Amino acid sequence: FTPGPLNTSKTVKEAMLSDVGSRDVSFINITANIRRSLLTIADADSTVFTAILLQGSGTYAIEAVFANALGRQNGKALIISNGAYGDRMAAICKQGAYNYRMIRVDETEPFDLVAIEKELREGGYTLVAAVHCETSTGQFNLIEELASLVSRASDAKFFVDAMSSFGAVPISLKDTRIDFLVSSANKCLQGVPGFAFVLAKISTLESYKGRCTSWSLDLVAQYEALEKSGQFRCTPPTHTMLAFQQALTEHAEEGGVAGRQRRYTENNRVISEGMRRLGFRTLLHDQSPYIITSFVYPKDDHFDFEDFYGRLSKCGQVIYPGKVSSADCFRLGNIGDLWPADCQKLVDHIKDALHDMGVHVPIVY
Incomplete structure (x- = not known):
């Protein structure tokens, strides 16, 4: 009864009993199918958005977005937090010496949209980041309203941590001004730990080429490799992805x-x-x-x-x-x-x- 890693079905576990080569055609096809399925779940246009798979926990993907958006440039992030996972975003930016400011409200309170709008109009931000479901408390933040506010009050890109909501809470990337959405295999899609994914607006992602100061977390490079060869740049979590392929099948069978x-x-x-x-x-x-x-x-x-x-x-x-x-x-x-x-x-x-x-x-x- 935890928010992840969580219980998985017997059939998801059994999917990991096979071994597969990371450069095998069958595995390349599984990778492509996972990427397509994630965009479908997000109601995203595949000509506008792409799905980038990244080895590691969800936090790796969170850090990757900041590293690509703020790495080698004069960008500035506004982090809006009412819990431990919003605070973790700020800790990532502090560790990476990225330019950021955090608006923090009490863990039991919703976001203050008036204060956020004022800060956006005055702060010169290039990225706004927030958590959809703050797993530390169960607080649900109104991402659609925040996305609308960001687009109205600034030119900043909008980044959503949907770790504990994606796959069970309706999120349409057609209807909101979201540039990046991150989640993980071992949450509502009911896979096992091992990789996370970034759903990225392609135009925004490509504008970040050359910015990332981390080789491993370079989302643009990972995206280009996946598009060119269908393969990860480094060894993928093969068994985790076999389990996830089965988990996606069961998600669809349950009614999405x-x-x-x-x-x-x-x-x-x-x-x-x-x-x-x-x-x-x-x-x-x-x-x-x-x-x-x-x-x-x-x-x-x-x-x-x-x-x-x-x-x-x-x-x-x-x-x-x-x-x-x-x-x-x-x-x-x-x-x-x-x-x-x-x-x-x-x-x-x-x-x-x-x-x-x-x-x-x-x-x-």
Whole structure:
């Protein structure tokens, strides 16, 4: 019950039982199919956007966008953050000595569009970056509104971290002014860890040629190699991609984004209603609709999170600690190969764990 790496189907795991050469024609075809499928899921025009696969976690792809957009030029990024993953963008820019500024609001609050517009009109920014679903809390940010604001108030390019939303939350690259969107294999598309991908507006990407100061993170060079030969420049994560090919098949069979959205929404309903019956309070007033939910620790002397976590883990129920500075909380994800019956089982185990710990139910705050 984490936001990734997450549960995968047996058939996705079995897809990794074959070995394949990275320069084999069959693998080159799989790479091409993955790239096409990602654009389809994003409702993107293949003459306008391209999909670039990059070895490593989602953070590698996040850093690659900054390295290409801000590397060898006088660009300036505005990072808008209300959580740990927006903060990580700022940490990447600081480490890379890139010119940036961050607008930071509280982890439990939405973006301040008035403040953002003022900063955009005055700041001379060339790139604006934000997280779609802030996985640290479950906060959902209004990317469509922000994209419209960026295009209205500046000439900056717009970069979205859609790590925990892509594949289950509708995002159309035809309808918004997004230049870069990043996600990972092991999130809502239900693959295994090993690579991330950047959906990039081709005209913007090509304008960054020669800017990247990192050889490995050069998105333009990776794009050119994929277009020319269908191959990665360096050894690709072959088994991860075999699993992802199967995961994409299962995503389509479930009904694509809409089908996955329906199941995750039902998962979230079962968890949220069950937790409310136990008396738990959510961290946010307006939670993520169906990705991950943060619950505040009960004010009970018998509640100890490490004990609580351990009891659930022994039952095969793995949850996530909180990742916020303003409150003691834990997170329950409902994405991955999880179904409503699995979610009800989790709620039942939580009730049993609280009882065995001597915590009063319903929870008292």
